[in-house]
Amino acid sequence: METVDIGLWGVPLAILGGAIRVSTPFIFVSLGECLTERSGRINLGLEGTLVFGAMSGYAVAYETNSAFFGVLAAAFAGLLFGLVHGWICKFKGVNDIAIGIAMMLLGMGLAFFFGKPYVQPVAPDLPAISFGWWSSIPQVQAALQVNVLFLLGGLLAVFMTWMFRATRVGLIVRVVGDSTDAARAMGLDPDLVRLLATGVGGALAGIGGAYLSLYYPGSWNEGISSGQGLMAIALVIFARWSPANCFWAALLFGGAGALGPALQSVGVTQGYYLFFAAPYVLTLALLILTSSTERSMQGAPLELSLTK
Amino acid sequence: MSGAGAISVEALHMTMRFGDFTALDDVSIDIPAGSFHALLGENGAGKSTLVKCIMGFYRATSGELMVNSSQVKMTDPRVAQQLGLGMVYQHFTLVPSLTAAENLVISRADAPAVINWRAEHRRLTEFMAQMPFKVPLDQPVSRLAAGEKQKLEILKQLYLGNRFLILDEPTSVLTPAEADEVLGHVRGLTEAGQITVLMISHKFREVTAFADAVTILRRGRRVGGGKVGEISVEEMSETMMGKAPETSERRRAATRQHPVLALKALRAKDRSGLKSIEIENITLKSGEILGVAGISGNGQMELMEILTGQRHVSAGEITVKGDAFRATRAEARRHKIRYLPEEPLHNACAPRMSVAENLAFRIFDADKGGRPSFWQDRRAMAKNASDLIETFKVKTSSPAARIASLSGGNVQRAVLGRELTGDVDVLIVSNPCFGLDFAAVNSVRDRIMAARNKGTAVLLISEDLDEIMELADRIIVMSEGRVSFETPIAAANIVEIGQHMAGHG
Ligand SMILES: Nc1ncnc2c1ncn2[C@@H]1O[C@H](COP(=O)(O)OP(=O)(O)OP(=O)(O)O)[C@@H](O)[C@H]1O
């Protein structure tokens, strides 16, 4: 493929492509965390789950020679991490944030330990779908290479929005997240609901990890995550606990991250490293702009230890 | 859901212990189908504990429960619901961020896995059409007024098809007119044989007007009861308190009055953020009680929050003795301003800290001379706690118990005790007698009057007009976030005030 010079059009195109490529792990981790937090618990351990998911997904994909099994394995590993977190948190006097930090370090440590032998080998990639076939411009084709997991993430956001509104499970999660007392009075078991919500949230984070090692950047090494898991948790607050907003926030964050490389591609080299900070600056600025000292945080689950 | 028709409930020899503390001691109670039964007792008598045991919310230490004359094991609230027993708790159990419709549907045991909202809405509207009172279905519950929430709680029980309703102080957050409306409808349902009701109340007026029979608890024991009409109000109150009630004669002493607190041209947002609070001028003088009347939700809560510094003021000024006042702790201490906000457990306490610690909130960071101190004086805190518990008759298993474990009325007393110790120049109180038994009501009002007589300036925000008429020297009415009327007590006329409260003055 020969590059065609498309001038400044390259910038928005690179941002779009970057957004789609970079945002997927953010989408999965933030949707997982959204589910967990809606049930009234915070799982800060998702960074560790993400890294462990990346490792286990890569390892299983390599051993079975199937990226699909890799993703399944990552989800399963994430589920286990979530369940352990949820199970510990049900004990009296345990703080979910502290447990989350411990689980984060544990997940990363275990991943580095078991992942050593898989730094060299090459595992199969996850498939992508080309939505750019209509164009003859290679940059357009490259930007519109969309991974299946990204599409799944989008569908999941729609599904979760619907679930919280119109299914029993969704309403139960919201009830438990809003008022433990009301849940008990209804005969629900808040600990069980939170355990399951944390488990599923962990599984989603695991899938996000598999995307990292199996698609983009597409290999396993110890520096695979640069805090994506933690940032995704922050995005949930930014998205005000709405799954659809989580999706858009992840996309925005991914797009802002692609700003630096995109500008570089058209020859802007000054302040290159500053552009790396763009997503974080953008998130901070938007958080400040959309908050208020008057109202309490809108949409926050009331049982969350963050907002209590 | 159970079949149609009211059901009977009988509790036999119920005992409930929390650690060493016996909250309920061998209590039996019989409630025949279709009757309206009242449960009376002073704060901390064990009323809530008894009904929570009946509902399976607590596992009684011993005792038996009969529903429709057959014995049942009440192991968790779900069992109670299957049998058709439902309860409206003293604190709301609606989920605040869910809409009324969502709250109703999800509380059903057979809530469908996928909810077809269009069909559910149609069914809910049909259900509402048969009900004596209405509640907006599409609003999040957090936006409903207290009266609407209470109605929704009762509607929820009927919607669930429950035939035995327990109401724990259902009217403590309602105005007398609202209370009569709600209870009248509930009474109608019992007379029609559709439900049986067990109601906890502190208001004799409601008991004699609506109930068939009463049971009276005192310190966890059943000490009396009988048919309403055969037992007089005096007997009831005597049995409840264990002695004849003292009728206190509150005297209004002559005081020297000079302006202390002034609010000028205040502007702030209300709770919903949509409407505004606009107060042109309120002046509070020493040695007087200024009553702020109004129907709940007309800006009284916001006024309280402005004065405690919980709400941002966009324009105007507050002055205390001529100095600008921004409700900081230092300013409140310097000017000796004290507060008793509504729902003191949430607004004036750290619920998980001990009673003793909560009682020390005004003194823990100052030494005897009032200078800032670095070390806590544990001994002074313990003495402060035992003094206050003694003088204000706070019932607690120990000063080290979490304040959240106290009964509603006792939290109120503890906070009032804390706020009224030492010199107080300004006292700002909001609905000080919500949920208190009548003896406690009397003692709280006595203390407020005594503070006034000593020269304290008292701002009394209350939804209970009788309370204001009884205590205030001067009355202002709030309506739609504004002061709409002012009158000295001598010229006060209930009808006129009522009209201004309702917004057509
Ligand atoms: N979970 C608990 N742990 C320890 N003590 C408790 C608990 N619940 C209630 N108590 C104690 O049991 C006693 C009875 O409380 P209960 O709530 O039944 O009183 P009540 O009659 O409902 O009073 P009120 O009119 O103030 O609501 C109180 O002294 C209270 O401190």
Ligand SMILES: [Mg+2]
């Ligand atoms: Mg009670």
